[in-house]
Every structure is written in C-alpha cells, then in structure tokens.
Amino acid sequence: MAASRYYDIEPVEVAADTYVVFGAQENFNDANHGAIANTGFIVTDEGVVVIDTGPSRLYGQALREAIGRITEQPVVQVYISHAHPDHFLGNNAFDDVPIAALPGTIDAVRAVGADLAGNLYNLVGAAMRGTSAVVPDQTVEAGTTATFGDHRLQLLAASGHTAADLMIMDTTTGVLFAGDIAFHDRAPTTPNADIDAWRAVLAQTREREFAVLVPGHGPSTPDDAPLSQTGDYLAWLVDRFTQDANDGMSAAEVMFQPLPERWARLAVQPGEYRRSVSHLYPAIEQSALPERTE
Template sequence: MRGMLAGFLLLLSGLSAALAAGPLTYDLKPVRIARDTYVFVGTTEHFSRANGGNILNPGFIVTEDGVVVIQTGPSRRFGEEMRAAIRKVTPQPIRIVYVSNLHPDYWLGNQAFADVPIAALPGTIAGIQAEGKAITENMYRLVGDWMRGTEPVAPTQPVYGSTVVYGSHRLRLIPLEGHTAADLAILDESTGVLFAGGVVFSDRTPTTPHADVARWLAELDALEALDIHVLVPNHGHIRTDKAAIAQTRDWLTWLDGSLRRAAAEGRDMAELLDMPIPERFAGLGMLRPEFQRSVAHLYPAIERDSLPRALQ
C-alpha cells in the first residue's frame, strides 16, 4: 500500500512539473540583419528533445510585394510559431516560401504555409517525395513531442537558376549541389545578403548524410566569387565576411583527404572514429560527433574506391 501511495505521489509530482513547465514553445524572435531582412537564429547543436530541432537559421524578407520566407523549420509547431512571429513584424501577406534542400529542419514546417506557393529545386522536391515520410518519422524519434501533428508536405513549385523580383528586392536563385543533390542558395542583390542554403556552415561542423565532397568544394568556390555583404549559413553564426566559406572548405578538404589516406593505408573504419582532429577545428560545434557521422557516411564509398580493380 505504501508503495502504491509513493508511486501515486511521484506521478502527481511529475504531472505538476510538466504543467509548471507549460506548453512547448520555440520562443522565436526574429533578428534584423539587413534592410527588410530577418533571421531566426538556431543553435549549433544536433537535433534533440531539448532544442526541438531548432538548429537552423531560417529567415524572411519583407518586400512591398509581400513576404518571402526562406526555410520553414523542423516541425509544424516551428512553422506556426515562425508565421506568428512574422505577423508581429509586418502585416504584409506571405508571398512565397523557398526551401533549400531535403534535410528536415528546412521544410518540416511547411504545413504552416500550405496556403502559399512553396518552391524548391526539382531535385529537392523529388528527394522529399521519396524520403519525406522516413525523414519525418526519424525526427519524431529524435525530438519527440515537438513534432506532434507534423506531416510531410513537399514543395510543389519547381524553381531553377534565375533572378526574381519582389518589390525592391532582386533575388538571385542559385542552384547548387554537393551538400545534397540539390541545394538552393538565395542572394538578395539589393542588400547583398546571401542565404547560403546547406552549402556553408559557420563555426559548426558540416553534416554529410547526402554529401558529394568534390562537388561541394566546387560550389564553395562559386559562392566565394559573389558580392556578399551578409552571409547567412544554414547552421552557425551569421557573418559579414566570407570567412565561413573558407572554414567550410578547410574542413571538407581535411576530412576528404584524411579519409582517403586512411583508405589507401588499409585502415578499418572503426580505427578512424577517434583519430586526432587538427586544433584549428576545435571551435567548431559538434566536432567529434559530426566527424564520426561523416566517417560512417563517407568512408565505405571511399574504401571501395581504393580497392584494386579486378582485371577484365
């Protein structure tokens, strides 16, 4: 009897704590980074039940022709809170949403914007259509209750490399590849703000689940040639220079070279997980976990490529 009473009291205590904590909220606050341009700054962590998947830097541009939204976040709840926060900044209606790639934090808030066009590169649309259900289920496992009510909604409007105009803002849509098979960067030529999509990380270790490193490095060179005043990376700190491009290139070059050398030496993948990482990368968020994930993502193919070809 005493055990039952103790268990009941423990349950009440847990319920009281949950009620005191209140409903889950991302507490989104837009940060103005340039004329008419705002970003919701995410953490440099990985998805967790503590952050609800809020690890991206989605944003919006207020134009005379309506609001342009760039990424919708990791859940329906995030998208709804994002839209409410935008309404506090401007009464202008949402004109269009752009989604940069198929990773979950870019588009799982799409339900909150289902009444407006949601645009992406054809490769992103195809990727979400093929993998969207599995991606959503995985996010439920990673962040739990934050995902309640979230269903995969793929973009429906394909876009290509072009320049579009909304009010006084000229947006250059830049199709890229490397981080995934299709990455959309957006340069506002009117303000010099680059939303770099998935291709640039800033003080955060790059992620590689869909990466082609050689193509990715080539795209970084293309971005570095642009006239950029403010750089919004997909993850990490917003910059007023191009240092994050060089930082991302440095990491990818070291990572690819190290894995290829290890494969040439015949080293087993398990040996690499704790290998030393140069001190210059010590400031990157999620350094060791993302390195280990990249080993798992990239090393099997590199290892296969290093094997001697059988004579025909």
C-alpha cells in the same frame, strides 16, 4: 499557444527588411525541439518571402507569429533550400502560400519526406505533433530571378551538400542565403554529400560579391568565412580519409582518431566527424584497395 511553448523565436535583422532566426548549434534533441537550422524572411512591399520553414509544423507556426510581430504584410512566397528535415518540415504552417524548391528537392521530399519526419519524431518528441512532409508545389528554375517589391532575388541552383541545393541572393541588400552549402563554426553534415561538387560550389560562391552571408547553420558574416571554413573542413576530411585508407586503417580505427584543434572546437564534434566516417570512408577505402594490394 502550443507553438510558443516549444519555440521561442527571436528574428535578428541582418540587413534592411531582412531577418534570420538562428538555430541552435546542436544536434537534434528534445530541448531544442529540432530548431537547429537557420530560417529567414524578407519583408517587401508585396509581402513576406520566407526562406526555409524549420523542423516542424509548430516551428512554422511560431515563425509566422514572429513575422506577424514585425510586419502586417502577409507571407506570399516560401523557398526551401534543400530536402533535410530541419529545413522543410515546417511547410505545414505555410500550405496556404506557394512553396518553391528545386526539382531535386521536390523529388526528395516526395520520396523520403515521411521517413525523415518519422525519424525526427523519435529524436524530438511532442514538438513534432501534427507535422507531415508537405511537398513543395512550385518548381524553381535554375538561374532565374524573382522580384518582390524592390527586392530582386537571384535563385541559384547548386549541389554538393545534397543533390539539389538552392541559394538565394538578394541583389537589393546584398544578402546571400547560402543554405547548407555553408556551415559556420559547426561541423558540416555529409549524409547526402558529393564532396567534389560541394567544394566546387564553395569556390564559385567565394567569387561572388555579397554584403552578408547567411549560412544554413551558424552565425551570419560580412565575409566569406563560412565558405572558407566549410571548404577547408571538407578538404581535410578527404585528405585524412585517403591517407588512412592508404595506411590500411579500418573505419572503426578512423572513427575514433582525435581531431585537430581547429576542427575539434566546431559545434557537434566529434559526433559529426564520426557520422562522416560512416558516410564517406567506405568509398574512399574501396578506391584505395588496388593501391594496397599491388
């Protein structure tokens, strides 16, 4: 099959009835075919709930085939965590079931989804064929719950990584699907980030009780390590950029500074740090200008 030619999907059971397909800890390339984010699914007596659909139509098809090897239950619901292409462009393969997302995610997919798909075609190549940006057709209301069989899901609206970040807490198993609010052993991406909001959500999420945390990228854990690591990295970025701006450094100078070992060892570094310079440094530099000129 074309899907299996590009994607060798092996779900890992992280809790009862709960599976994760772990993405490559890499940037997009024509070897990983864009499969760099974690996707997941929960098998219930009322059907399968899918959390994020991956980067392409073919990935979505491969995910459905993998689900079919584990259970005969049909897919009955899809949730999309946020509007980044590695998380929602597999929607093509699930357009026969409800696809739900926060209003901000729906708006973003509608506005820029086609452009994101086109960009990923350029980065990944033939694995993207037949992929289009399918807009979620069901709105998630913040703070609501959804029950499928004996699995009760809390639908948690947040923001920070993007303007709309959905986290899903399965109160039955204690599994928290944090989406890209949490990265683990991989540098966070910041193209749409509000760092203050993100850090606030991370702090709030650390107060939650959970048995397993599934980040958007990187391995799952039974503790809050991904939340702590992500928060510490974001705090370090802001502190470094603020100090560098006050010292009058240009973006080009900041971009090529060496990283401390703790952050240099993260996957996709130093490239992700340099992207964050372009995303975040101009505003921090601008805010420092009055201090430097007084």
